Amino acid sequence: MPDIEEQSVADRHLEVEQKYDAAADFVLPELDGLPGVASVAEPEVHELHAGYFDTADLRLAAQGITLRRRRGGSDAGWHLKMPAGPDSRHELRAPLGRPRVVPARLAALVAAYTRGEELRPVATLETRRTVVRLLGADGSMLVEVADDLVTGRAGTDAEPERWREIEVELGSGPPALLKAAGKRLRKGGARRATSSSKLGRLLGDAVVPSQAAAARVVARSRIADATWNGKGPAVTTGEVVLAYLAAQVDAVLAFDPKARLAEDDAVHRMRVAVRRLRSALRSYRPVLDVARTSPLGPELRWLAAVLGEVRDREVLRMRFAEAPAFVLEDLERQERSAYRRMNASLKDGRYFALLDELDRLIVDPPLTLAGERKARKELPGLVTRAWARMAKEYSTIKSANDPDLARHETRKAAKRARYAAELTVPVLGVEAKRLVKDAKRIQEVLGGYQDGVIAMEHLEAASRRTQVPAEAFTLGVLYGREECEAEAARELLPTTWSQTLGPSF
Template structure:
């Protein structure tokens, strides 16, 4: 069974003769515990190309100390890492759960030992008046070896926050630096041992976004091409898919939804900005992105229903929970498929070698208003069809999808078009929100109607009927609100 927690720490390099300073008197610290010494042996695992190290991820099996076992550390902010732990198990067999959480990076490539570290660790704990651990200060003497290289030896100090406030991390670091320690050059022991590992795909995604940020902040937006803006947006979405992948696999709150939104934004961009891209080279991405969105959507729809039906009869909630667990199993199975890894590779190539058409060289400031306006007009056409459609619920659903596309088309344009594009984003988002509320009620009513056939007592049937009536009211409210919301939108004005 895996454990996980957020690790917040800072590291410092220290010379061989460094003396740990007196740590009494730090904010909130009532006492300092007696030093404890541990002998640690860690084996680090990665792909032959060090893909995990390139993504600032560490995976190790460590013996000794109070937390022996497998440790996976995923980046979580400048000083934070999300750590997932598993029991020691077998020395060379990475636990399946941990291997799955990094699969978006390894993509089927085998994980094997790449380095070993021997650490003599001296730990002192900073305690509050009740004896609770506010932080731990670890003085490490490290011997590390990567591959066939000669062993390296160094000393470093780690300060890991426990229940203390972030200010304690800062004040402890200040005292260590005053005693002669220096801010560590690497955020991990493995990083120090292996040196800088090129993260080519991630670097390209970052560079694509940075170019737009720098140009707009320096007043050089007129020089940006529409191809560059499209590329930056696509790079941002590719990053998001990989970033939310581990949390989606673990069922963390909102992770599936956010990963799904990134997929949808990518699909929408390929569709709305099709003239900027080479259809031949992007054709295979559409169906694959749709497949992934559907796998994520199955889970997300059940999550939404579960949240809507709080207080419903137990049999309904139990059934929803069972369906949701099954959907998660199917999602996790899909995220292990080569099909998914191939899609991630294709997204990397999309950013590395953008499939631009000749139109991509045109100036963004001149071309973007037309793209955003056309996306809005398609939404307006779908909205108008609601009144004439023989199936207005389907027409509303299509309008909702068109509103998302208009929103994403305008989002992409914000760095260049500024407030005018932001206003379109806000208008489209409001339309999407109202139609989303209606669609959620429609799906809920369909589910309640099906569940009613399984009601075992009149009480259960009555409770389901009450819920159904509530959803009918919510659907009508959304329909009535739609026309008001639409009348308050101005549409594009560039």
């Protein structure tokens, strides 16, 4: 895995826990006898002090993200927690460092939300924690139960708030044990907490989703909640387009920290979301005022290229797993350099400005008259137009002076046709799904050919850098395999094309 700065966080793991509110006189019930629990360790008491950091308008808290510096206990240091699903969060840690200086590698992971705004102290929590660990027969920690007496202050001049809560965190035990422990606590008088974090409980109504985040939720829910009448949901074309754009912006934000951490497939999926955004703005140009959307095209192309540099090296490294060591080492160096450039770009004001403009597009959509029309009537023509562009590009391959260039343009058009049809699935249903499938097949066949050509170019260049017969032989074998696969993809294209029916709205 690439050795990049943003990945050098000291520790990271998936935290799965449930929280319970408890009265001051609550008595922690006996926890032995639960499934798989062989023994219960003696209670341990810790005094914890945590300072929480956020922007002035609490952008992280609004996303369910917490960033704190905690002293005391067995895991003192900086902790960044990001939602990962029901009852689970990704937790990343860094050493204590300086009290008021957020580690750069943690700050980078939330930069898509802070966008250059200062991270400052927003709250403090003092916790007297009594920890009880449930152990397996081999001594492993199955579940940890933390009984917390909390004193919190939101700001330096705020009156302190006090409460008691119980955290049940899964260790090596099965999820069913987490449920069983919770049942025992509820039977003893505890109740599921109304907030997923101590900070969220303390800040309360001060945490307000941003206008952009709220607008994305509304845009997506409008399509999800639409009433079906047998012909598709009764929504406008603009609503369908905005729901799709909102989903892609959400994907960019979700995969941003994962890409910075070089998590598996994260760069690829972030890049796909960027491409979908750009494609939708092009294919559905009649729906949105081009004066607002046109400037986004070059910026989305720039971001896709930044991500693409990393992704291309990743693909080659995986493709050349059997290549000589010097080839793999060279690709790994290129990949590390590409990651460094990507992370620098994702800290740049240009990236933040693009995110701001995407937010503005959803909050204040520049809909045209076409965007106000019923989606069921308007969308078929727009999808058909995208498909016709793909067919036109395909028809030039045989007569083109540069057939490979024509194939490349056809692949790009197939990708646009696929995304154009994908956007309409909530309205056009089965017919749109078929078009997505057909366009994807064309795209993948052409992609297989193009990937083979690029791979051959890299292998040929590598062969000129070695004088070792064994290495040259291996490179020759790999080149031959890539050539065969590329040729097979090229030969498959006419058959694949003949099997596509095109729109029949």
